[in-house]
Amino acid sequence: MDTKTIIICGVGGQGILLASDVLSDVLLEAGYDVKKSEVHGMSQRGGDVISTVRYGKKVYSPIVGEDEADMILAFEKLEALRNLRLLKRDGKVMINDFRWDPLPVATGTLEYPEDIAERVSKKTKNYKVVNATKVAEELGNIRVANIYLLGVLAKEMDVKREIWEDVIKRRVPQKAVDVNLKAFAVGFEG
Amino acid sequence: MKKLLSGNEAIARGAWEGGVHFGAAYPGTPSTEILENLSKYDDVLTEWSTNEKVALEVALGATFGGARALVAQKHVGLNVAADPLFSASYIGVTGGFVIVTADDPGMHSSQNEQDNRHYARAAKLAMFEPSDSQEAKEFTRIAFDLSEEYDTPVLIRMTTRTSHSKSLVELGDRKEVEVKGYQRDFHKRNLLPANARKRHVFVEERMKKLEEFSNNFEYNRIEWGNRDIGIIASGVAYQYAKEAIPGASFLKISFSYPLPFKKIEEFIKGVKKIIVVEENDPIMETEIKARFPEAEIHGKDMIPMINELNPRIVKEALGVVGKPDDVDLGEIPPRPPALCPGCPHTGIFYILNQLKVTVTGDIGCYTLGALPPLNAMDTCVDMGASISNAHGLDMALRVIKGEKKRIVGIIGDSTFFHSGITSLIDLVYNKGVSTVIILDNRITAMTGHQENPGSGKNIKGEPTKEIDIEAIVRASGVEDVITIDPFDLKLAKRVINDAIHKEEPSVIIAKRPCALLYRKIKWKPLKVVPDKCVGCKICIRLGCPAISFRDKKAVIEPFLCTSCQLCKDVCPIDGAIVPDDSMEGLMIRDLWDLEKEMKKNKEEK
Numbered sequence A: 001m002d003t004k005t006i007i008i009c010g011v012g013g014q015g016i017l018l019a020s021d022v023l024s025d026v027l028l029e030a031g032y033d034v035k036k037s038e039v040h041g042m043s044q045r046g047g048d049v050i051s052t053v054r055y056g057k058k059v060y061s062p063i064v065g066e067d068e069a070d071m072i073l074a075f076e077k078l079e080a081l082r083n084l085r086l087l088k089r090d091g092k093v094m095i096n097d098f099r100w101d102p103l104p105v106a107t108g109t110l111e112y113p114e115d116i117a118e119r120v121s122k123k124t125k126n127y128k129v130v131n132a133t134k135v136a137e138e139l140g141n142i143r144v145a146n147i148y149l150l151g152v153l154a155k156e157m158d159v160k161r162e163i164w165e166d167v168i169k170r171r172v173p174q175k176a177v178d179v180n181l182k183a184f185a186v187g188f189e190g
Numbered sequence B: 001m002k003k004l005l006s007g008n009e010a011i012a013r014g015a016w017e018g019g020v021h022f023g024a025a026y027p028g029t030p031s032t033e034i035l036e037n038l039s040k041y042d043d044v045l046t047e048w049s050t051n052e053k054v055a056l057e058v059a060l061g062a063t064f065g066g067a068r069a070l071v072a073q074k075h076v077g078l079n080v081a082a083d084p085l086f087s088a089s090y091i092g093v094t095g096g097f098v099i100v101t102a103d104d105p106g107m108h109s110s111q112n113e114q115d116n117r118h119y120a121r122a123a124k125l126a127m128f129e130p131s132d133s134q135e136a137k138e139f140t141r142i143a144f145d146l147s148e149e150y151d152t153p154v155l156i157r158m159t160t161r162t163s164h165s166k167s168l169v170e171l172g173d174r175k176e177v178e179v180k181g182y183q184r185d186f187h188k189r190n191l192l193p194a195n196a197r198k199r200h201v202f203v204e205e206r207m208k209k210l211e212e213f214s215n216n217f218e219y220n221r222i223e224w225g226n227r228d229i230g231i232i233a234s235g236v237a238y239q240y241a242k243e244a245i246p247g248a249s250f251l252k253i254s255f256s257y258p259l260p261f262k263k264i265e266e267f268i269k270g271v272k273k274i275i276v277v278e279e280n281d282p283i284m285e286t287e288i289k290a291r292f293p294e295a296e297i298h299g300k301d302m303i304p305m306i307n308e309l310n311p312r313i314v315k316e317a318l319g320v321v322g323k324p325d326d327v328d329l330g331e332i333p334p335r336p337p338a339l340c341p342g343c344p345h346t347g348i349f350y351i352l353n354q355l356k357v358t359v360t361g362d363i364g365c366y367t368l369g370a371l372p373p374l375n376a377m378d379t380c381v382d383m384g385a386s387i388s389n390a391h392g393l394d395m396a397l398r399v400i401k402g403e404k405k406r407i408v409g410i411i412g413d414s415t416f417f418h419s420g421i422t423s424l425i426d427l428v429y430n431k432g433v434s435t436v437i438i439l440d441n442r443i444t445a446m447t448g449h450q451e452n453p454g455s456g457k458n459i460k461g462e463p464t465k466e467i468d469i470e471a472i473v474r475a476s477g478v479e480d481v482i483t484i485d486p487f488d489l490k491l492a493k494r495v496i497n498d499a500i501h502k503e504e505p506s507v508i509i510a511k512r513p514c515a516l517l518y519r520k521i522k523w524k525p526l527k528v529v530p531d532k533c534v535g536c537k538i539c540i541r542l543g544c545p546a547i548s549f550r551d552k553k554a555v556i557e558p559f560l561c562t563s564c565q566l567c568k569d570v571c572p573i574d575g576a577i578v579p580d581d582s583m584e585g586l587m588i589r590d591l592w593d594l595e596k597e598m599k600k601n602k603e604e605k
């Protein structure tokens, strides 16, 4: 199997690194070689965050360049657009319908694009918009948004559901296991 | 057992397995996690040193005593430590000595893109270049033995991508090594010119022997493939090239200084042409071309010198793929990092912006005060430069050109300890009159909250002597010193305004803990009352990420607001910004009290 690339992106503080840790664990348990890359430091003060997870029989590079990623999971809408250049033509994009204004927008200097889905469709028709906040609120715990989004991602991947559930059980706080599994199920079955 | 480790975790693990006894560092992205992880091993003694030079000297001292020691720093940190680095090369080691440099191609978190492989050549030291976490661990472990065997400090060159990528690592056991103890060796360790001359002879011989090691080192390996193209690559660039053109012949360089010229010769003979794939400078390329002028060798004529590489860039350079898809995605607003909601630095920058002074800056979270809307920092050069730059600029403008004083230097607590103190003494000694603001948030924040001499805690979180910044400032000869609470905007404005108009050096210490030190707390946020908000946008000028401007009114994002109340203080309308009583929680401003803190300090004294 060729090496596959998944990019998880969003805003510092959204739990991106935790999500990509779970994803890496799942892929390891599924028997793949895995490399994962992220950048620390300056970018974590409310800047954009991207984590690259690559898996396959043998993975060389931990990162990819333009037109090389198979899937993008965006925790924030604008960040989907920002990282789209990394996606293969007609690769898959899962966008959380959540808007977080970057500072230049918040201060009124620049506009937040209103036509994100339209722009995304220029590069791929394979995109899907979900609302993690809504799902998490319905489940009564705003913190499970990440795991719901991983469920959305898992649906598009070829890894057994049990492996996902095992890793989630290990990774989330004990008392929140059930609600996280529920969130995962909503994403996976949705 | 195999585990997914970052390169930095792997270095710490390799050092531990290699029997390291002591580790020292000053934090700096992308190197910080090396010492953080090393400090978790109980059988290793570690410290955050005040700066990289100190760290290297302390570790060298430990090797004098026969302990195995490691230091780790970012690329520019090695500049700070360069002086003892060059001496350490002549002195050699007693206990093994490993020096990690984590470079930052692409400048994700740095002021330049320097290639520290130059240091191995300049200081005549052995260098390893791991290309993934497994190699990072292995090479670190091997480096300790090599160091003792060849009497040399060993450099390990990481980059952002090898440091911060995770890959699988096979874990091993710790090799227990005894601390040899101290034996006086005047001719080796005292670099008086007469001794140093002899040591230089030794160093040149050592480098020849190390070249032999390099030729025989199993990780410097030839992977024969298609003989039309031979790729020579090191570090993560090897992984990129391998991905770009897996069928080619490869010479993977893992021990990159001295280069394995015998192996290189064999490789050159076996292929039609050579392409050297390396990030940033053409270091291997230059050396190999000089040694084999007849061979067809490419490098920077194909591979970019600026910015970090990735597989795509290498593929394009090698002609494996064409240009990327040209899809017009339109304007995408950038998302620059910003000071956190409730950051104690925000108010000071807000005031500096209003006062329209010239601000020389420094390295830390507070460098973000340079960005809009605060726009309150003119320069940022290197650690400690705020004070010395302010002094030099003041000399040029006030003393030489006869203008009025108007310069403020701004520096953080950790940076002040790192290299601000000598600059401050210079300023006072040479009759400078600039104002220096020390933003004391009690921690080294930017790199992820490491303890520093002002925190009262060491790397393990154990209590230790808390160094008193105000006392240092006074002892440096500054008479006009005051410590203020940066949330008290009125006082801060008055104090800064007074200071910049006085013809004497002054220091203002703005003291309050970093907002992220209260991470687990639930806040009671403020809210904007839409009917009262007149849309003047004054609060927006704070640059707080919790406030935005929509439909001609300010809005506060309740999940982000920590209730520092600065926006309420700057708002000209009474009652437009108020606590949101529908929410339960604490207010960051109430959690710490400067008056009480100062009183407590006095009583303790």
Ligand code: SF4
Residues within 6 Å of the ligand: A045, B338, B339, B340, B342, B343, B344, B345, B365, B366, B441, B445, B446, B514, B515, B516
């Ligand atoms: S981490 Fe601390 S010092 Fe840095 S921006 Fe946030 S609050 Fe300010």
Ligand code: SF4
Residues within 6 Å of the ligand: B341, B342, B526, B542, B544, B545, B546, B547, B556, B560, B561, B562, B563, B564, B565, B566, B567, B568
């Ligand atoms: S009180 Fe105002 S300035 Fe402070 S964090 Fe909340 S919104 Fe930002």
